[in-house]
Amino acid sequence: MHSLPDEVILHVIRFLEVHDIVRFQSVSKRLLALARDNTVWKIECFNSSRAEAIRRRQQLRGAQDVRLAELRNALTALPGPGLSAWDVSQLRGGAHPRASSDPGHEVRVQRARALANWEPGYPEEKLDYYEEFVHRHAPINIGWLDFPQAQTSDKEKVGEATGVGVKYDSEEHIHHIVAPLDDGSICIWDASDRSTTTDGGRGKIVAQSQSGLLTGREPAATAESHAIMTETGAVECVAVDNATNKALFAVQNLLQEIDLQTLQLISTKKYPFPITALSEARNSIPVTIGTNWTIHLHDPRDPAFGASNQQATGELIGGSTYTHATLSQPGPLSILHESSPDSSTNSNSIWVAGRFTSLLHYDRRFFPRLRDTLHSGARIAALCTLPYPLIPQIQDLLRNPSASIAALTEAKSSPGTTLVAAAEYKGKGSLELYGLPGQEYYQNRQTASASKLLAVAPHGGKVVFSDGDGNLKWVERDGYSHVRTFNINDYIAPGEQQQQQQQDATAYGIWSSSASELPGQGDIVRKILPTQRICTSSIHPPVGTRSVSSSPGPDRRDLNSPSLLLWTGDGRLGMLGFGHEKAFEGDQGKNRKESRAEGVGESVEDRAKGDAERQFGMAMRRALERSADEVRFVRGLGMGY
Incomplete structure (x- = not known):
């Protein structure tokens, strides 16, 4: 094998199954690099994608006997969870116009169109398709961060996080x-x-x-x-500045500046209303701060901001408008600084979203004047950006036979930014994509989620978002093609299985089933942070080269490293990873065992008191769960549910 050229080995690899290709990597460093060829794994990702499934369905529909058309139409008329309205209409419709009279050539043309339409990477994007395949198919595991032991007499009580921020290293990875x-x-x-x-x-x-x-x-x-x-419960309440090694923390109406090196308080600034959102602190630009009724720019380098740390509400409303903008509706939840396509410059656009139904657009150069708005109709909980343009629906090669691959490539090469929003519209989840600076947009309010969306983040060539039922869902960058779904309440660490079984055995409601299995029960994900930022300055590797992480050098990044940082509604912090190996093993189980070991030496009265407290807590939990079951039952009476 070592005497064969790389092209021959790559050709042989394309005939192997996925598990054989993975084993092939263990032979030598050279075969490791070849077995992680980007083109090979791009095809593997495409073969299991929804775009390829649609293409095969269209091909089989064209090859079916005419006598089966009536039976096919009758089956498609039945309700099914896996078919969208477009799929049903296409299955009922006629055949697509043929690209060639040669059936073999037509199959190759249609497959090339489906591949070009599905490809998540952009011309200037550096995307590792081997890692993409792992993220799309490997088992998911979560490692929860250990919390310091609380300074209290209760040995089993640990703290909870009221927010989260991250500090990145020079390679844009979480450090x-x-x-x-x-x-x-x-x-x-x-x-x-x-x-x-x-x-x-x-x-x-x-x-x-x-x-x-x-x-x-x-x-x-x-x-x-x-x-x-x-008390406030703001999600975006931490902003970490990598350059200065400082961080801003929002605590009610106070903005606390902390030196992360010494963990000492540097300054405190008071605002007239509780702070509900902070923007990121990056590239030495002012941090945007949102309160219930105002928007502020905070720049500690400007003496005007440090002149008065204590400012009354009346003075703010009737004073100068240089430092703040007044909102007509309360409740900003997410503030985003638009990333510039050119990484060497900073964009001056500020987007504010929240409980109101429009996205507010400010320009830092003309602040506090409102530049324009984007009407959504939904209440937005989180924002993020993709530094690439939004592809309009008219360029969809599968749904629009008249669209061309050249036009799609030109649309991907054009400059632009995609604004992604996680929102709630009429009680259901809404995943919304807005193309900037144009007016293109797409709103997925049908298949995103049955409950409101809480967080959203880019994840490789996909978009991941969370909903109110504890689900994490991955979709393609088009916003509707489903990739996979994972519920954090379904993942139970080995040390927690016995405790979970005991809770399930005692927690029953009026439905005579475990309360933890009912919708809306369990934990939720309030914030998602990818462990690696999307870098636009990197160039996509040429076709036929090995993937990004396949360098045969001695120091290679482990693909089993965590990929997402999660902050849950219960105040837990977890790192989500892929593969059979856990993201990391914490010491929580060890600490619990030590606590129980220390309890052996306690007196009989202390142990009896502790047992009585635990039994009382379990009884109160069962009572509250039954009450919640009754509320859900009564709420639906007479409403047609």
Whole structure:
């Protein structure tokens, strides 16, 4: 094999099954690089995609006997969860116009169109299709971050995160995770990537500040700090500046600036209303701050911002409009700084979304004047951007036979940015894509989710979002082609299986079933952060070259490294990874075992008291679950449910 040219080995690899190609990588470094060829894995990803399934369906429909048409139309008239309205109309319709009289040539042409239409990568994007295949098909696992032991007499009580921010390294990978805890402290975890030579951070706690740092309370006043930290409940409440190694934390109406090196308070700025959203702190541009009724620009380099840290509400409303913009409707939830297609320059556009039904567009150069708005009709919970243009529906090669591959390639090569929004429209989830600076948009309000969307983020060649039922869903960049779905409540760590079984055995409602299996029960994902930012300055590798992560050098990034950082509604932080190996093994189970071991030496009275408290807690949980079941049942009476 070593005497054969690379082209011959690549040709042989294309005839192997996926599991054989994976084993083929273990032979030598040269075969490892060849077995991770980008073109090979692009075809493997395409073969299992929805675009290829549609193409095969169209091909089989054209080859079917005419006598089966009536039976086919009768079957498509039946309701089915896997077919969209477009699929049903296409199955009922006639055959597509043939591209050639030669059947073999027509199959090749249609496959080339389907491949070009599906390809998620853009001409200037650096995309690893081997990693894409892993993300689309490998098993999903979650490793939860350990929290510091709370400063309380209850040994089983641990803290919860009230927000999350990340610090990136020079390669745009997450290096540190920064989160405020409910006791008013700040905790930092090491989340650096694993490689073939280094073990990575594996979620170890690097540093923690004293309790009450963000709330201004004594370290022993944990209950008072907990009430302050959890009152507002803002999702975007942390902004980390990599350049200065500082971070901004929103605590009610206070903006606390912390030095991450020393974990000391630098400055405090008070706003007239509770802070509900912070933008990212990047590229030395002012941070945009949203309160219930105003939008502010915060730039500590400007002396005008530090002149008065204490500003009254009346003075703000009736004073100068230089430092703030007034909102006609309350509730901004997400603030986004639009990324420029040219990485060497900064865009001045600011997008604000929230409980109102329009996206507000500000220009930093003319702030606080409102530049324009984009009407959505939905209430948006999260925003993110793709530094690539939105492809209009008219360029869809599968749904529009008159569209050409050349026109699609030209549309992908044009400059632009796609604004992605996770929203709620009439009780259902809405995934919305807006092409900037044009007026193209797409709103998926049919198949996104049955419950409201909470978070959204780009993930390789896909888009991932979460909903109110605890689901994580991956779709293609078109916004509607489903890739896979995962529910975080279905993943139970081995150490938690026995505890989960005990809860399921006792938690029954009026439906005589486990309350944890009912819709709306369990944990949800409030924020999603990819462990690697999308870099637009990298050039896509030429066709036929090996993938990005297949360099035969001694230090290669481990593909089993976590890919997504999750912050849940219960205040947990987890790293989602792919493969049979867990993202990282924490010490929570070890700490619980040590706590139980310490309890052996306790007195009989203390153990009896602890058992009584646990039994009382379980009884109250069952009572609340039954009450929730009754509320759900009564709510649907007379409504046709």
